[in-house]
Amino acid sequence: MASKVIDHYPLLGYSGPVHGLDHFLRDLNTVYGQSRSEDSIDVLNMKDISLERVMTYYYMRHEIMELGLDFFEPAGARVRTLNNLLAFVITESIMGDTCRKHLRLAKRMGKGDVILNFNYDFLMDDALYNAGKFLDSGYVMRFDYTKIDEEWKRVREGPSQVTMLKLHGSLNWVRCSNCGRNLLLRSEESLSALCNAARVMGEKCPKCRSIWLYGLGRIIVPPFVGKNLKDTDIKYLWNRALDLSEDIERMVVIGYRFSEFDYETDMLLREMIHNQVTSPDVPIDIINPDARSVASRFRSMYRKSPITLFDSLDSYLDS
Numbered sequence: 001m002a003s004k005v006i007d008h009y010p011l012l013g014y015s016g017p018v019h020g021l022d023h024f025l026r027d028l029n030t031v032y033g034q035s036r037s038e039d040s041i042d043v044l045n046m047k048d049i050s051l052e053r054v055m056t057y058y059y060m061r062h063e064i065m066e067l068g069l070d071f072f073e074p075a076g077a078r079v080r081t082l083n084n085l086l087a088f089v090i091t092e093s094i095m096g097d098t099c100r101k102h103l104r105l106a107k108r109m110g111k112g113d114v115i116l117n118f119n120y121d122f123l124m125d126d127a128l129y130n131a132g133k134f135l136d137s138g139y140v141m142r143f144d145y146t147k148i149d150e151e152w153k154r155v156r157e158g159p160s161q162v163t164m165l166k167l168h169g170s171l172n173w174v175r176c177s178n179c180g181r182n183l184l185l186r187s188e189e190s191l192s193a194l195c196n197a198a199r200v201m202g203e204k205c206p207k208c209r210s211i212w213l214y215g216l217g218r219i220i221v222p223p224f225v226g227k228n229l230k231d232t233d234i235k236y237l238w239n240r241a242l243d244l245s246e247d248i249e250r251m252v253v254i255g256y257r258f259s260e261f262d263y264e265t266d267m268l269l270r271e272m273i274h275n276q277v278t279s280p281d282v283p284i285d286i287i288n289p290d291a292r293s294v295a296s297r298f299r300s301m302y303r304k305s306p307i308t309l310f311d312s313l314d315s316y317l318d319s
């Protein structure tokens with residue numbers, strides 16, 4: 001899909017929103033392809049290339065080979081290009097009206113519900129906003145400013161019915177590396193307006209006026225071994241996830257594959273048991289086309305839990 005997006009938008013220009021895409025493609029063609037082309041996108045369609053693999057490569061290279069540079073610093077040029085391309089691809093795939101299934105799911109949620117969300121997109125956030133069940137404070141993340149449609153505002157805290165911890169960050173979360181402010185982009189207009197804001201990032205930091213190229217970067221935790229969970233704000237979310245899981249009555253696992261490399265999720269779930277915040281026989285619903293293999297991961301921890309399997313979100317919503 002990335003190649004279609006690059007084909008569709010004029011992304012290769014110097015001042016375009018995915019700055020540095022030419023050098024990014026050259027690296028990718030050199031490492032995975034057979035050329036040093038700066039505009040050939042065929043490499044993105046190769047079978048043995050996956051998002052996880054490419055992200056891990058660039059993040060590890062940045063962490064290990066580009067010494068002394070922080071993950072979210074603008075100096076990690078390829079990482080920034082990758083994340084901006086990722087924003088383009090993901091937002092392209094979710095543009096339009098709010099998803100009907102997410103809205104139905106949002107309607108089922110209520111006061112006190114806690115979502116541990118590992119997705120970079122904001123489909124669930126948008127559905128909960130629309131259902132009137134979610135406010136910025138529900139992220140638990142420290143935001144200094146919120147950009148609502150065209151205007152920067154100071155964050156207004158208020159009680160949110162639903163709490164959503166986005167443990168891998170989010171495409172609409174931005175940090176200014178010059179002044180350290182955390183910024184939240186959102187829209188009351190439409191999901192498409194939010195997608196546009198999140199992918200183009202034509203913003204300036206409302207505090208120090210840094211532009212995205214030199215100061216603003218996305219707050220995203222990469223997959224697999226390159227994970228940066230030492231980031232103070234992200235670490236705080238993981239700790240809150242443990243506190244907020246106290247006395248949960250039911251665990252609902254939607255679309256989460258629980259790969260064998262998700263060591264930190266495994267750790268978090270075991271910490272819930274270790275600290276006795278979650279009952280070892282808490283009922284668990286698993287919604288996944290491959291629900292059985294996900295269930296076996298949970299079964300290894302929650303041995304007494306009744307586990308109900310659903311092979312699609314529709315079958316769960318109809319239950």
Ligand SMILES: [Zn+2]
Pocket residue numbers: 176177178179180181205206207208209210215
């Ligand atoms: Zn700033």
